[in-house]
Amino acid sequence: MNIVFIEPAFPANQRLFVYALASVGANVYGIGESGEQELGDDLRGAMKAYYRVSNVTDVGQLTEAVQFFQRYAWIDGLEATVEAHTMAAAQVREATGIPGTSVHTTWLCRDKPSMKEALRRAGVPTAASAAVDTAAEAKEFADQIGYPLILKPRAGAGASGTVRVDDDGELAAALQHFGETGASSIAVEEFVQGHEGFYDTITVGGHVAHDWTTHYYPNVLEAMRSRWISPQFVTTNRMEGNPFYAEVRELGRRVIEALGIGTSATHMEWFYGPKGLKFSEIGARPPGVGCWDLYSASNDVDVYREWAHIITHGTPERPMRRPYAAGLVALRPDHDGAIQGYSGVDAFMARYGRWVLDTNFPGRGSATQPVEAGYMANAWLRMRHPDYDELRRMLDDAGATIHVHAG
Incomplete structure (x- = not known):
């Protein structure tokens, strides 16, 4: 299959989608804003061809680039994995006759009031x-x-x-x-009171091929307001046979059907509280902040490759057996300014190093980022463990033990 992929170079993890598509036999045609010489040999080598534009959200430029490729090859798909790129991609699909997520579905997945109105008409509980x-x-x-x-x-x-x-x-x-x-x-x-989490899928023809449920601790707004909190998100390995996760899955199925999502990655936020389980919003794209890295680690499966196999061949390659729960804890600096150093890292690694997947500790002198910049804006640590509760305890301990000093 010949797949056009939008913006292969930025952000940095975009190249993982390109590598995955190439690994399952797709011919990848990239459209991006970087110069070809800036891509690097590995990324450039994973693509059949590359077309530079000044703005990947400009429908006119994107259409011209796709039509250029169409003069030389039959284009089977046009993929965009960044939220801001999805509407332009949908418009170009319809303009150039390429199958995929429609403009209408993309609009519903981006315009929150229209999204919720459509779901209320379908009987989906939402705020x-x-x-x-x-x-x-x-x-x-x-x-x-x-x-x-x-x-x-x-x-x-x-x-x-x-x-x-x-x-x-x-x-x-x-x-x-x-x-x-x-x-x-x-x-x-x-405002919906309750615990917050998200349900992610890769769908084929409107049916869920792979799915994952992840929890926020604490809820996002609280996490993004308070410097002292070391917030976490943790993907569970307890989905099978659990009535709550069965309810989450059913809610996700109804949302996917109501919005007309066909073959796509999805990211759906939900709340569970006194009024039961309620939908929050959905994107027809992969989740951000490295979630697929956690899903890969929790299943010993390359989720990027699974997505690529579904896009290219229409079927999953490997099942999600969930041997591990996996999570991230954000480690905030005690002040804004520049990183002065860290304490507690060695002690924490001595206790739990075997369960640590990877870490990010910006070097001394690095500028700090504001709390509201997100979970991976400053220092962070990712872990996995077979027992969800033990993983939660270790992530809590990371937040209590490791301190980021700035000034």
Whole structure:
């Protein structure tokens, strides 16, 4: 098969998708913003051809690049694995006759109010939400639903730009901030209490071929607000035979069907609390922050290759047997500034080194990143263990033992 892949060089893990496609026999045609000489021999060698554009989200440039390839080869697929690239990819698919996720489905997976409205019509439990274009509309929603509320960009990825507001004053301040960033329309929704996690899949023709469930500790908004927290996300190896995970799977199946997702990676956020299990949002793309690395480690299976095998051949290659749970703990600096050093690393590694997958400890003098920049913005550590509870305990110990000193 001949597969066009959008932006093979950035971010850095994009090349893993290209390598995986090549490893299962696909001819990969890359379109990206980097110069060909900047790709490196390995990445360039994994592709049949490469076409440079100045902006991979520019539909005109992307269409021209795809049509260039189509003059020389039959193009079977066009893949985009970054949220910001998915709509342009869908538009180009439809313009050039390439099968894959439609513009309509991509729109529903990116525009949060439209997504939730479609799912409510399908009977999927989700938070009350609306698209608001004015402060008056936001205040009307607040009066109807009550505080707290969540405000977020209509097409944002993950928790990027998401804020919680608890009263009229915080609502007004948040709306002013969104206005200053140029947002003319935002999503506002009911705050759902409960534990937060995500359900990821790779689907074939609308049916789940592989899936994983992962938990946040604590929930994302709390994690991104508090420096002292060493937040974690942990993928479970207890999905089989568990009634709760059966419910998560059924919710995911209903969402995939309602939104018309065919053959794709997906990333679905959920909450479970006093009102039961509720859908939050979904992306028709792989998850970020290295989740597939954890899924690979927890199953001793290359998940990137599994995705590529499904894209190229229409079937999975290996099952997910889940011998391990796997997780990441973010290790925050005690101040903003520059890294001065670390303490507790040797003691922690002496206790648990055999279970550590990999680590990231930026060198002395490296600039720190703000807490809200995410789980992998500063130091972090990834681990796996056959017992989920023991893994949680070790990750907690990492947060308590390892200290990142900055100044």
